Amino acid sequence: MKALVFDSFGGPEVLEYREIKNPIKGDQDILVEMKAIGLNFADVYRRKGNYHLEGKPPYILGYEGAGIVKEVGSAVNGVSVGDRIAFADVPAANAELVVVPNEKAIPIPEGVSFESAASLLLQGLTAHYLTRDSFSIKQGHVALVHAAAGGVGQLLIQIIKLLGGKVIGLTSSEEKRQVALEAGADSVFLYNDNWKESVLSETSGKGVDVVYESVGSTIMESFEVTRIGGTVVFFGMAGGDPVSIDPRMLMDTSKTLTGGDLWNVLTSHEERVKRSSELFEWIKNGDVKITETSFSLRDGAKAHEYLESRKSTGKILLIP
Numbered sequence: 001m002k003a004l005v006f007d008s009f010g011g012p013e014v015l016e017y018r019e020i021k022n023p024i025k026g027d028q029d030i031l032v033e034m035k036a037i038g039l040n041f042a043d044v045y046r047r048k049g050n051y052h053l054e055g056k057p058p059y060i061l062g063y064e065g066a067g068i069v070k071e072v073g074s075a076v077n078g079v080s081v082g083d084r085i086a087f088a089d090v091p092a093a094n095a096e097l098v099v100v101p102n103e104k105a106i107p108i109p110e111g112v113s114f115e116s117a118a119s120l121l122l123q124g125l126t127a128h129y130l131t132r133d134s135f136s137i138k139q140g141h142v143a144l145v146h147a148a149a150g151g152v153g154q155l156l157i158q159i160i161k162l163l164g165g166k167v168i169g170l171t172s173s174e175e176k177r178q179v180a181l182e183a184g185a186d187s188v189f190l191y192n193d194n195w196k197e198s199v200l201s202e203t204s205g206k207g208v209d210v211v212y213e214s215v216g217s218t219i220m221e222s223f224e225v226t227r228i229g230g231t232v233v234f235f236g237m238a239g240g241d242p243v244s245i246d247p248r249m250l251m252d253t254s255k256t257l258t259g260g261d262l263w264n265v266l267t268s269h270e271e272r273v274k275r276s277s278e279l280f281e282w283i284k285n286g287d288v289k290i291t292e293t294s295f296s297l298r299d300g301a302k303a304h305e306y307l308e309s310r311k312s313t314g315k316i317l318l319i320p
Contacts (some may be wrong), residue, residue, distance in 0.1 A: 001094035003319070004057035004300040008158045009049030012304040017297065020058060023099040030079055030100045031071035036118035036294075037093050037318040039303055041238065046196055047304065054091075060092030064320070066108060066117040076102045078184075078202075084108040088121035089266065094297060096320045103269040108278045110283035111284045119151075119290045119315040124279045126235070126262050127155035131163060134233045134260040135210040136166065139164035144199060144211040144225060145185070145239065146218065149176035149313045154183040156212055160289045168208065174312070179291075199225040215239035226255055234259035294319050 001022050006014040018156035025031045043061040046049040053059050064260045072079055079085070085105045092098060131137045143160050147153045148169025157167045161184045169185040171177045172192070180188045187202055189195040200207060207227035213219055216237025227234055234242065234257065245257060266272050282288040291314030295303035306312055 001126065002296055002297070003058075003060050003092075004062075005045060005060045005094075007057040007059070009047065012232065012301040012308070015304065016046065016092055017300065020095075021227040022097055023095075025071060025073055027073045027075035028102050029073045030069055030076060030102055030105055032063050032065075032067040032087075032098050032100050032105075033070045033288045034067040034223040034320050035096055035098055035114035036066050037062050037297065037320070038118045038122055039300075039307060039316040039318055040064065041307065043094075044304060044308060049225040059257045060094050062095075063091055064088050064118060064122045065090075065093040065098065066114040069100070070097065073102065079105060084114070085118075086114075086117035086121055088125055088276075089263065094300060094318060096136065096297075102164065105269075105315075106187075106272050109277075109280050109284070112280050115292055115294070115317060116283055116290060117280075118317055119292050119302055120279055120283065121276065122153055122262070123151040123315065124288075125266065126152050126260075126276055128235060128275050128279060129265040130156065130212055130235060130260055131159050131263060131274075133265060134235070134258055135231050137163040137165045137210075141165040142168065142203060144168045144170065144208045144222070145180075145302050146170050146211070146213055146215045146222070148180035148183070148185055148188060150214075152214065153180065153293065154234075154314060155288065157183040157185050161280075162282065163286050168202055170195055176313060189319060194226055196221050203227070216242045219243065219245070223249070223253075223257075225253060229254045229256075231256040231258060233258055233260055255300070290315055292317055 069083040087104050121286040145156045149171045167185045169180040169188040177188045211222040211232045211236045213222045214236035217240035219242040222232050294317045297318045297320045
């Protein structure tokens with residue numbers, strides 16, 4: 001099979017599209033012919049050597065994708081050759097063929113494309129647990145969404161609005177501001193303006209009910225624009241490490257700091273299917289829309305360059 005691989009850590013130039021051996025499936029596995037693969041910042045970190053990678057070179061990136069079942073392990077039930085499935089947390093996805101453990105295979109319903117499924121799962125399931133578990137959005141809640149034009153940001157906006165909330169977004173450019181507004185944000189402010197003052201003014205000085213904090217370096221500012229008794233949900237640090245939080249600050253303001261990680265939520269096949277089913281239903285009904293930019297898997301290095309440029313909005317896909 002062909003795959004996007006690398007033998008040493010570094011920039012996008014280390015990525016090479018070449019022929020390697022087909023993966024070997026076990027009794028509990030499914031061999032999937034890939035049709036669309038999601039690209040995420042975690043792939044950049046792994047390529048650079050910032051995240052741990054198991055095994056030895058050649059390394060294959062990618063954890064998210066969708067395709068057609070080509071072979072089924074002898075101990076697998078309920079899955080047949082030709083079925084359409086997606087996954088959110090299976091390594092070595094940047095290839096024509098991927099071995100998917102049966103417990104991680106998520107059926108794709110009719111009316112949902114391979115591209116939508118590959119775009120939706122990691123970021124969509126993240127937005128899902130953030131709005132359902134980390135802080136349960138209810139009618140009338142006001143949420144501040146960092147990096148609102150990004151993949152998770154746009155999904156957060158749409159899901160919060162769907163659940164009856166109001167969204168204030170933060171972005172880094174006028175172009176991205178328009179993207180966030182088109183996704184449904186009620187108002188969007190730029191990081192290089194006095195966004196704290198703008199957010200407080202937008203909430204009549206009260207502050208927001210919840211901040212979805214994915215930048216990290218802005219966490220103290222996020223607390224400052226959160227209402228008394230409100231919540232800051234920390235789930236990423238794309239802008240740098242956060243400062244240490246003195247718990248006395250939480251006591252003094254009755255505010256809550258909570259963390260979020262998808263892998264603490266996707267604890268079973270049932271959880272994967274249940275949560276994905278709601279996302280797929282929203283996609284089919286047109287309640288949630290995804291913007292996609294596609295690159296050939298062969299041009300994976302260009303896709304990485306585009307992602308790292310911070311110019312991208314929405315989801316980047318790799319197509320074998």
